[in-house]
Amino acid sequence: MDRILVAVDGSEPALKAARMAVDIARRFGSKLTLVHVVPRLLLPPDVYGLTIAEVEKEHRAYAATLLDKAEAALDLGGLETNRTVLYGSPAEAIAEEAAAGDVGLVVVGSRGHGAVARMFxxxxxxxLVHISPKPVLVVH
Ligand SMILES: Nc1ncnc2c1ncn2[C@@H]1O[C@H](COP(=O)(O)OP(=O)(O)OP(=O)(O)O)[C@@H](O)[C@H]1O
Ligand SMILES: [Mg+2]
Structure with missing residues (x-):
């Protein structure tokens, strides 16, 4: 298990999953990659009164801040860690990243930001559990 991917969306369940990913990475001597996917726009950028370049800049800044916060909340000492920002549909983008030869495990939270309490x-x-080419650990 060369590398473990952990997907973060800024939510508490994702952070809980990331803590477990850190623990596993440490025990297996794996590298850890923090991944955040910026979802596609729902509407064309001019609806927001912005150019595509401005929207992309905001997205990059948002993703960087989100990953900064995740890193700050984790104890990453002694681990080889990097971060990746992807664009598009989150599950598809994470699955594609997971296809890389050195990825042995993908770790996600069971829930994220869109908490509809009745959903499991x-x-x-x-x-992701359906489409990932690699094992997925869903952390409840
Ligand atoms: N944009 C994203 N980038 C990276 N990881 C994500 C993203 N969205 C969700 N995840 C990962 O998936 C886990 C579950 O989140 P998910 O979005 O499936 O649940 P939810 O937000 O509660 O529900 P929904 O989005 O369907 O309303 C998160 O804990 C996180 O690990
Ligand atoms: Mg969500």
Whole structure:
């Protein structure tokens, strides 16, 4: 298990999953990659009164801040860690990243930001379990 991917969306369940990913990475001597996917725009950028370049800049800044916060909340000492920002549909983008030869495990939270309390799994973790080419650990 050369590298473990952990998907973070800024939510508490994702952070809980990331803590477990850190623990596993340490025990297996794996590298850790923190991944955040910036979802596609729902509407064309001019609806927001912004150019595509401005929207992309905001997205990059948002993703960087989110990953900064995740890193700050984790104890990453002694681990080889990097971070990746992807764009598009979160489950598909994470699955594609997981296809890289050195990835041995993908770790996600069972829920994220879109907490509808009655749901057992969020749509991203649910879909990822179906399409990931690598084992997925869903942390409840
Ligand atoms: N944009 C994202 N980038 C990276 N990881 C994500 C993203 N969205 C969700 N995840 C991962 O998937 C886990 C489950 O989140 P998910 O989005 O499936 O649940 P939810 O937000 O509660 O429900 P839904 O989004 O379906 O309303 C998160 O804990 C996180 O690990
Ligand atoms: Mg979500």
């Amino acid at each position: 799994l969020g749509s991203v973790s649910d879909r």
